[in-house]
Amino acid sequence: MVRSAENLRICLVASAGGHTTQLLKLADSWSGHETFCITTTEVVKVKLQKYGKVYTVGECNREHPLRVIRVATKCISVITRERPDVVISTGAAVGCITCFWGWLSGAKVVWLDSITNVDRISLSGRMVRYIADVFLVQWPELAKKYSNVEYLGAVI
Amino acid sequence: MIFLTVGTLFPFDRLVRAIDEAFDKGLIDEELFAQIGESSYKPRNFESVASLAKGLFDERLKQASGVIGHAGVGTIAIAIDNNKPLLVMPRLRKHNEHVNDHQVAIARKFSELGHILVADDVEDLPDGIRRLKNFVPKERIAAPSTVADRIRRFLNSLRD
Numbered sequence: 001m002v003r004s005a006e007n008l009r010i011c012l013v014a015s016a017g018g019h020t021t022q023l024l025k026l027a028d029s030w031s032g033h034e035t036f037c038i039t040t041t042e043v044v045k046v047k048l049q050k051y052g053k054v055y056t057v058g059e060c061n062r063e064h065p066l067r068v069i070r071v072a073t074k075c076i077s078v079i080t081r082e083r084p085d086v087v088i089s090t091g092a093a094v095g096c097i098t099c100f101w102g103w104l105s106g107a108k109v110v111w112l113d114s115i116t117n118v119d120r121i122s123l124s125g126r127m128v129r130y131i132a133d134v135f136l137v138q139w140p141e142l143a144k145k146y147s148n149v150e151y152l153g154a155v156i
Numbered sequence: 157m158i159f160l161t162v163g164t165l166f167p168f169d170r171l172v173r174a175i176d177e178a179f180d181k182g183l184i185d186e187e188l189f190a191q192i193g194e195s196s197y198k199p200r201n202f203e204s205v206a207s208l209a210k211g212l213f214d215e216r217l218k219q220a221s222g223v224i225g226h227a228g229v230g231t232i233a234i235a236i237d238n239n240k241p242l243l244v245m246p247r248l249r250k251h252n253e254h255v256n257d258h259q260v261a262i263a264r265k266f267s268e269l270g271h272i273l274v275a276d277d278v279e280d281l282p283d284g285i286r287r288l289k290n291f292v293p294k295e296r297i298a299a300p301s302t303v304a305d306r307i308r309r310f311l312n313s314l315r316d
Contacts, residue, residue: 008311017165018229025233025300029307043164046210061255086311108314110307116229116258118265134310136303139265152306153299156233 011084011107012051013038013075013098015059015091019114020044022090025155026112027051029088036082038075040094061093062123072097079105089128090114096124103131110134113142113149115156121146158288159220160190163228164207168253169197171245174278175224176201183285189216222288227259227274236271241291243273243284270294 010033014023020039024047036052039045040059048054057074060067075098079087087102088110089095099109113125115138121129129135135149143151160175162168172195178184179201190204191213198204208216217223217238225231227244235242246260247253260276267274271293275284 006315008314010311017163018233021230021233026304026307028301029304029311033311041165043207063255085314088307108310110310112303114229114258116262118261134307136306150306153302155300155303156229156236156296156298 008033008085009083010035011038011079011082011087011098011102012036012048013087013089013095015039015094016041016044018116019090019092019095020047022112022114022155023088024048026088026090036084038078038094038098040071057094059094068093068097072101076101079107086110088112091122091124093124096128099128099131108133110136112136112155113138115139115154117142121149157216157220158184158186158188159216159223160188160192160202160204161213161223161225161231162191162193162195163226163231164191164193166247166253167193167195168226168247169195170251170253170278171224171226172199172204173197174245174281175199178281178285181282183282186221189220191216222291224285224288226253227263229262232262232266232272236293236296239293239295241273241288241293242271243275243281243288243291245275245277245281245284269296271296 014020037048037054045054055078057071060071079101084107086108087099090112109132111128111132137149138154140151172192176199188202192204222241223235224243227246244263246263249257263274266272275281
């Protein structure tokens with residue numbers, strides 16, 4: 001899946017709001033690679049545009065299972081079409097869905113759990129932890145509490 | 157000028173109304189400008205818009221002596237990045253202002269660290285507004301480049 005000696009194709013995925021703010025703090029990490037984005041609302045499209053094509057899939061959370069299915073279908077179709085080598089996400093539900101589908105399609109997974117998760121990792125993060133190649137948290141206490149998570153500092 | 161921002165994703169009428177009423181009570185004697193997003197409450201005491209383009213938002217922020225907002229990460233980040241005193245009131249799930257209470261946790265943590273002021277509820281706003289005037293936010297040492305570098309090294313390892 002990974003194209004060696006070439007630029008990687010990277011899917012950047014974050015819900016609107018703070019998740020997107022935190023994703024953009026990581027911009028230095030993917031420069032030089034080919035990127036595209038998945039987000040939840042049109043409002044943030046403009047912030048992500050410089051990192052390639054932006055797919056807007058709609059908001060969803062666990063309380064609206066039907067909406068989750070609709071959004072998941074869109075994420076799956078984007079991933080199937082774009083076939084990224086890596087998925088980088090800062091959450092939330094849309095990030096989780098995309099990470100799992102990307103992983104099933106052979107992509108590597110990088111997750112940065114949102115800084116709002118002070119005492120425990122987010123529900124999405126707790127699931128993605130099992131498939132992530134790199135899993136980063138933003139509070140040192142969380143790295144002590146969970147295995148296979150790294151704390152290197154906060155992005156905000 | 158005080159800049160009030162509640163994000164653009166969901167309404168936050170409880171905060172917009174409380175700030176409007178703070179003017180009635182004489183708690184704010186400065187000019188205030190607000191980005192109120194989807195909020196349906198229309199303030200009587202100050203100018204407001206639903207949303208501002210990024211450039212205009214940044215301009216208002218730079219002019220502001222202080223910022224009042226919801227406890228969204230975007231709002232907290234931009235206030236800290238610009239070294240602006242920030243008073244937040246967290247959105248609460250019980251009022252259908254967000255899907256959960258994560259804003260309470262982040263507001264508490266950042267206020268404990270001295271970076272922002274927090275009003276847990278409307279009753280705490282008068283005290284928060286008073287303190288905002290002289291509040292000097294503690295400098296925050298974040299490490300976005302260290303985190304980005306970790307990811308960059310991982311990406312490079314995939315190319316070898």
